[in-house]
Amino acid sequence: MNTFRWAVLSALVVALAVPFTRHVIAAEFVDTLSSPAIQSEKALQGMFTGLASAGQRLIAVGQRGHIFYSDDSGVRWRQAEVPVSSDLVAVQFPTPTQGWAVGHDGVVLHSDNNGETWKRQLDGRQVGQIMLDHYQRQQAQQPDDAASALLVDEARRMIDEGADKPFLDVWFSDEKTGYVVGAFNLIFRTDDGGRTWVPLMDSTDNPGALNFYAMRAIGDDLFIVGEQGLVLKLDPATQRFVSVPTPYSGSYFGITGKPGAVLVYGLRGNVYRSVDHAANWDKVELGVSSSITASTVTADGRIILVSQAGQVLVSANNGASFTQQAQNRPAPVAAALAAGPGSLVVAGAQGLRQLPFE
Template identity: 65%
Template sequence: MKISNWIKLIALGSALTLPFGKAVVAADFIDTLDKPAIQTEKAVHGIFTGLAAAGERLIAVGQRGHIFYSDDAGVHWQQANVPVSSDLVAVHFPTPLQGWAVGHDGVVLHSSDAGQTWIRQFDGRQVGPVMLAYYQRMAAAQPENSDLQTRVAEAQRMSDEGADKPFLDVWFESDRVGYIVGAFNLIFRTDDGGQHWSPWLDRTENPAALNLYALRPVGNELFIVGEQGLVLKLDPVAERFNAIPTPYNGTFFGVTGKPGAVLVFGLRGNAYRSVDGGVSWSKVELGLPLSITASTVTTDGRIVLLSQAGHVLVSVDDGVSFKLQPQNGLAPVAAAQVSASGALVLAGARGLRQLPLE
């Protein structure tokens, strides 16, 4: 399963017709990793794929490196200064000031002022070389380990291919320790606030190198979800993400829930719930055949799921059942966040908007 088509950002080519005899001079190419995001008021109506709370402030990230922040629950937005124009996919703030955003071209951005300004900490040009150096050191110390030799070859390939692998989600447990995940089992961890990143590909039970779409904690447990029914759970003692069997072999796009109740959700309205940390799962009947692409938990404990078309489903019983909320003007949703005031803010293909909850 490839990244969902509706959240892909498609570059449209255009042809320029000139009078006969005129020379066509190509503009100098500037890599999106080196080109700052354009400051424009129109950007707030563009495509956004990630939302996070930074204290009472809301942060939204999207196409072409656009990052906006709001201090009034999403009514008004201001554009942040961003050093790249790569498409951004996800954002997380473990504290009101410190936050990270990730996206295409393997980019990782950091803000220390509640999302107002950003710096580039890591990118796809570094992913391959960092992996290669890391696994070469491990392979030299364990020459009999064939898995490490495979990791070296994989890292060499990524180095040769360049900055073409996206990171698709980010989560930090503090302003020091965090994880980034992405396509083809890409996963890195930092213990120093993103100054250095260590690959964890050998610490995930994902031999098929399936895409990792989301990682989030539920209670004290950290989960990753991805393609083909993949659900991984962190063993903090072994420092390893172990696979958890699920009844579904389709793609999961996200994970949410409350302490004691974990929900994973994805394609064609499929959602599953576990009350024993992922040992067993029960199907949640949503009555909606559309992919579930976003979630959030309200301040009063309701679990909210949103479809790719913008349907809102709300649970008041910790995910046992969901009720479809009546609404008008459906629009694709990629991310959702409840503001400090209780407003539901949505990000998607039609920009940023508020939506009242019943």
């Protein structure tokens, strides 16, 4: 089995590397895929890496399978029932009731009751076999297709290595159609709400199998960003994710924006903006050198970026420029969500916090 280390965004923020192994407690193996998340109020002080809105409810996901929800804009939180204790990285609700969360061990979780309880739909023990079945069928139909042969070999390797590859983001357009993306070019699509999944590793312009860090739709365009300046955009005609050149070759951690303006952001304060559907990009000067690790858009259309140092930057002109907001005791942030007028909920190594902004 290959050994490698991966830092989810929150761990990158605090310069920690998290191994892709199961948790070991008191020298005993614990199968995180078979162990429900422990119910504990202390978990609120743990690491959280993902935030989402489920209607008026806020949902937060983090380490050891912890999922919490709040009905008062993040003042009070209650813990959800989760069937795994794998570290969770990202969460999204396309409707107020239907939501998905993803994380380590190839976990995909689904909730149909506004985030109160969750069920496992997919995990790393199944991912390799789904890939193998799919690409073997494809190879049988196209025996001379070298790409299919390579993906068959990759699927066999994943089966041998076990459930150690993470999904790092999730995006659904509605309660039926969605994607999960992750390490080493992992990308799957569902059209039935997660009951079945189809691998799309052959549908990305990612020959180096770079990690996918985030996936978002901005207007009618669907983007993926990742390491080494990777930006992909879905071509509706071919259903391929095609490469989009940008001026930066460092890692992009996320995508944000609104119809007519898309921003990609990442290492060392680098942010690039396009107003022509990713045909051209201009650098947005923030005046900060810390990596940008989180973003959100307010109800009145302002775009907010948050850095690894906890700096909050707000744009009222569709991301053309940003103003830094003063913060008391800034701390590393992995995710942010506008929770109401002048209120920002952030997640990170210090748990869940509320930050004011103007």
